[in-house]
Amino acid sequence: MKRFVIFLLAALLIGGSGAWAEEKILMMATTTSTDDTGLLDYLAPEFQKDTGIVLRWVATGTGKALKLGENCDADVLLVHAPDAEEKFVAAGFGINRREIMYNDFVIIGPADDPAGIRGQGVGVALAAIKSKTAVFVSRGDKSGTHQKELELWQAAGLPIPDKEAWYVQTGQGMLATINLAAERNGYTMTDRGSYIKYEANLNGNPPLKILVEMDAVLLNQYSVIAVNPARCPKAQLELATAFSDWMAGERGQGLIGGFKLLEKQLFTPNAQ
Amino acid sequence: MKPPLYTIRSLVHAYDGGPPVLAIERLSVAAGSILGLVGPNGSGKSTLLKLLAFVEKPTRGEIRFKDRPAAPFSDAVRFQVTLLTQEPYLMRRSVHANVAYGLKLRGRSRDCRPQVAAALSLVGLAAERFADRKWYQLSGGEAQRVSLAARLALQPEALLLDEPTASVDAASAELIKAAVIRARDQWGTTLVIASHDRQWLYEICDDSLHLFRGRILESGADNLLFGPWQPGPSGFWHKPLAGGGVLRVPPPPDDQAVGVLDTRAVSLTAPGAASPQGLNTLDGVVSRLVLEKNTRRIVATISVGLLALTVKLDPERLQALHLYPGKAVRIHFAPQAVAWCDPA
Amino acid sequence: MDFLLGGFVTAIQLLLTGDSETYSAVFATVRVSGYSMAASLALGVPGGFFLGHFDFRGKRQVRLVVDTLLALPTVLIGLLVYAFLSQRGPLGEWGLLFTLPGIAIGQTFLALPVVVALTATAVEAMDRHLRTTLITLGVSRTQLLLSILWEGRLGILAAAATAYGRVTTEVGVSMMVGGNIKWLTRTMTTAIALETNKGQFAMGVALGLVLMAIAFVVNFSVFFLRRR
Numbered sequence: 001m002k003r004f005v006i007f008l009l010a011a012l013l014i015g016g017s018g019a020w021a022e023e024k025i026l027m028m029a030t031t032t033s034t035d036d037t038g039l040l041d042y043l044a045p046e047f048q049k050d051t052g053i054v055l056r057w058v059a060t061g062t063g064k065a066l067k068l069g070e071n072c073d074a075d076v077l078l079v080h081a082p083d084a085e086e087k088f089v090a091a092g093f094g095i096n097r098r099e100i101m102y103n104d105f106v107i108i109g110p111a112d113d114p115a116g117i118r119g120q121g122v123g124v125a126l127a128a129i130k131s132k133t134a135v136f137v138s139r140g141d142k143s144g145t146h147q148k149e150l151e152l153w154q155a156a157g158l159p160i161p162d163k164e165a166w167y168v169q170t171g172q173g174m175l176a177t178i179n180l181a182a183e184r185n186g187y188t189m190t191d192r193g194s195y196i197k198y199e200a201n202l203n204g205n206p207p208l209k210i211l212v213e214m215d216a217v218l219l220n221q222y223s224v225i226a227v228n229p230a231r232c233p234k235a236q237l238e239l240a241t242a243f244s245d246w247m248a249g250e251r252g253q254g255l256i257g258g259f260k261l262l263e264k265q266l267f268t269p270n271a272q
Numbered sequence: 273m274k275p276p277l278y279t280i281r282s283l284v285h286a287y288d289g290g291p292p293v294l295a296i297e298r299l300s301v302a303a304g305s306i307l308g309l310v311g312p313n314g315s316g317k318s319t320l321l322k323l324l325a326f327v328e329k330p331t332r333g334e335i336r337f338k339d340r341p342a343a344p345f346s347d348a349v350r351f352q353v354t355l356l357t358q359e360p361y362l363m364r365r366s367v368h369a370n371v372a373y374g375l376k377l378r379g380r381s382r383d384c385r386p387q388v389a390a391a392l393s394l395v396g397l398a399a400e401r402f403a404d405r406k407w408y409q410l411s412g413g414e415a416q417r418v419s420l421a422a423r424l425a426l427q428p429e430a431l432l433l434d435e436p437t438a439s440v441d442a443a444s445a446e447l448i449k450a451a452v453i454r455a456r457d458q459w460g461t462t463l464v465i466a467s468h469d470r471q472w473l474y475e476i477c478d479d480s481l482h483l484f485r486g487r488i489l490e491s492g493a494d495n496l497l498f499g500p501w502q503p504g505p506s507g508f509w510h511k512p513l514a515g516g517g518v519l520r521v522p523p524p525p526d527d528q529a530v531g532v533l534d535t536r537a538v539s540l541t542a543p544g545a546a547s548p549q550g551l552n553t554l555d556g557v558v559s560r561l562v563l564e565k566n567t568r569r570i571v572a573t574i575s576v577g578l579l580a581l582t583v584k585l586d587p588e589r590l591q592a593l594h595l596y597p598g599k600a601v602r603i604h605f606a607p608q609a610v611a612w613c614d615p616a
Numbered sequence: 617m618d619f620l621l622g623g624f625v626t627a628i629q630l631l632l633t634g635d636s637e638t639y640s641a642v643f644a645t646v647r648v649s650g651y652s653m654a655a656s657l658a659l660g661v662p663g664g665f666f667l668g669h670f671d672f673r674g675k676r677q678v679r680l681v682v683d684t685l686l687a688l689p690t691v692l693i694g695l696l697v698y699a700f701l702s703q704r705g706p707l708g709e710w711g712l713l714f715t716l717p718g719i720a721i722g723q724t725f726l727a728l729p730v731v732v733a734l735t736a737t738a739v740e741a742m743d744r745h746l747r748t749t750l751i752t753l754g755v756s757r758t759q760l761l762l763s764i765l766w767e768g769r770l771g772i773l774a775a776a777a778t779a780y781g782r783v784t785t786e787v788g789v790s791m792m793v794g795g796n797i798k799w800l801t802r803t804m805t806t807a808i809a810l811e812t813n814k815g816q817f818a819m820g821v822a823l824g825l826v827l828m829a830i831a832f833v834v835n836f837s838v839f840f841l842r843r844r
Contacts, residue, residue, distance in 0.1 A: 059796065071703060072702070072703030073713055073714070173813030174813075176815065197815065201816065322748070325752050345757055354752045354754070355748070357749065359745055360745065361743050361746045363763070364767055377754045377755060
């Protein structure tokens with residue numbers, strides 16, 4: 001018994017420290033969309049091959065990803081909420097913000113389109129949903145997608161809904177939110193990648209269709225930010241910079257452009 | 273002369289700051305003797321046994337073992353004294369493991385099978401049938417006997433038994449009696465045994481101790497008279513008895529007080545004999561006659577309605593009265609012979 | 617509804633084909649629950665024994681606190697442990713955030729009240745004659761405690777099984793403290809949460825079935841040990 005306990009304690013210690021000893025490990029906090037679509041699973045092995053750095057990531061909402069950076073629990077961030085990111089950098093939590101790629105958002109809804117928004121601009125569409133009090137499902141989780149949605153209501157000159165009966169806030173991930181919208185026969189806003197996944201899950205015949213797309217305000221910019229080592233002594237700026245350079249470089253940009261989900265390109269590289 | 277095995281001085285015991293349940297000024301138990309404890313439920317018998325077994329520490333006073341102070345877990349007594357409680361607990365192991373447990377603690381577990389078998393046979397259990405049974409495969413009486421075997425296997429210097437015959441049949445009670453006597457004769461074990469079965473107890477005891485409300489009653493004080501009492505004429509108090517007759521007693525401290533009647537103050541006559549002036553005169557029937565082992569006197573129990581009184585007689589007196597169980601007799605005793613117990 | 621049947625089929629496929637992602641999550645769960653069970657039993661059994669066996673001042677208050685902690689929400693534990701293990705937290709130096717031992721610390725807080733409370737109950741429920749019996753047979757103080765513990769082994773086993781159930785099925789701590797990092801801290805439950813979030817219900821059901829299978833094996837073993 002005593003030996004068993006000692007063994008377990010030893011295993012615990014080795015498990016705790018040993019794995020970190022040799023390799024160079026870059027800890028990244030990112031958003032669910034990059035993970036859910038499989039983009040990171042596709043990029044990480046290539047990045048390791050080129051640089052010898054192991055990329056590990058925690059996928060969460062942009063809000064929490066920024067919080068992890070603020071708490072020094074990550075070395076680098078890959079997020080998509082430009083306003084919040086600028087505040088983050090201005091507050092001294094992050095440095096070297098660099099735009100990497102974008103994807104776009106779409107507004108989806110039931111095929112019979114009860115609010116009649118098909119083919120409209122975003123502002124008109126949202127106003128129609130509000131006036132018809134059609135169900136609109138929101139992430140409601142401070143994620144990049146949620147923040148984008150809030151910007152759209154503001155840009156359309158509409159008050160941000162909150163307690164209205166037709167405005168449903170899930171507090172969950174993108175695909176859970178889409179599924180909920182389908183259950184409620186409502187509208188929602190999603191990134192295109194998540195929608196493609198959703199479409200594929202239902203064998204190409206989903207109840208919710210893309211109704212509004214290609215509006216300039218729907219573009220979704222992703223950036224890499226290094227966590228500021230001046231504030232976080234343990235933050236590995238060198239590795240974070242290597243990642244940022246690789247993503248913005250020819251190799252990373254090419255891979256991003258070539259990433260396809262179900263034959264469709266998801267992200268457009270646009271590093272300067 | 274050998275020193276006494278136990279010496280008790282000014283002992284008081286109470287549970288959790290409650291009222292004292294046991295108060296013994298002085299008591300010694302001779303080595304190699306068999307002492308019987310009698311008394312009604314709650315009289316302190318089990319408490320006294322637990323204290324003698326050093327399971328608990330007395331609230332006040334001391335118990336010396338072989339003239340040395342001793343306390344729970346002390347090496348002087350740990351392997352010398354053992355107690356069989358009224359409701360023995362069998363550990364969740366086999367019968368063999370239960371009996372061998374104490375031997376194991378004493379470092380005598382090597383090849384203990386024969387010892388365990390011998391202990392089991394002392395209580396009438398065949399080792400080949402019982403040793404490998406699990407604790408839940410035993411009847412109440414078998415569990416009691418296995419527990420006793422677990423104590424006998426230790427060949428202790430002091431063996432304390434609390435109601436050992438309470439849940440066993442007559443044949444087992446005889447076996448236990450034989451085992452107890454054997455323990456004393458072969459190993460010189462000192463025994464203290466509490467039992468309600470007075471006949472069984474008187475047959476094996478050298479001496480008996482009467483406990484009531486946590487106190488030792490004087491020897492011979494076997495009869496307890498319970499209230500309620502009512503004031504009566506000429507300064508005495510009364511209690512009407514079921515089946516007629518009245519008990520007269522001196523004024524009690526309160527109407528529920530318990531009186532103690534010395535057996536030596538009770539005289540026995542033929543039915544219909546003249547009643548001396550001023551004495552209690554009660555008609556009853558002999559219900560039991562038992563030989564007291566060490567005095568060769570006869571202990572007679574007389575039923576008067578629901579009351580049972582004990583009288584001790586010489587064999588000659590028994591002859592003269594032609595006593596046998598079922599015979600009607602008349603008993604006399606002076607009301608002043610009744611003493612009152614101190615309220616505990 | 618289809619995804620339930622689909623999940624069942626997927627579960628069988630994943631297990632039979634030795635799917636490395638699935639097995640990585642299974643092993644993460646087994647390892648982390650092994651750590652947390654070892655720690656919570658090592659601390660909780662003596663603690664519960666002390667609470668159940670001894671009388672001391674304030675015992676009822678301690679009991680009340682322990683019983684209240686039984687209702688600790690896992691996300692709250694996750695949040696608190698994160699706060700301590702974060703680089704900005706007091707224990708950030710240990711580098712345990714986003715590691716299995718980090719999750720195990722949180723799960724230990726989750727399992728500890730269960731082990732303490734159920735062990736205390738088991739010890740309290742033991743026959744009051746046991747103690748007397750052991751003393752009369754000549755135990756030393758240490759032997760007394762060990763023997764009482766051994767007599768209560770079935771109750772303690774039940775406590776361990778209940779705690780194990782709580783630890784293997786929780787999501788809050790694993791997600792908050794572990795970060796659901798693939799190949800590293802992704803456990804069965806965080807994998808289920810992730811797959812469900814991704815809308816891959818069949819995969820979620822499959823992993824759930826695997827988790828149930830593990831729980832079944834554990835309880836089946838306990839069931840056999842308990843058969844007196």
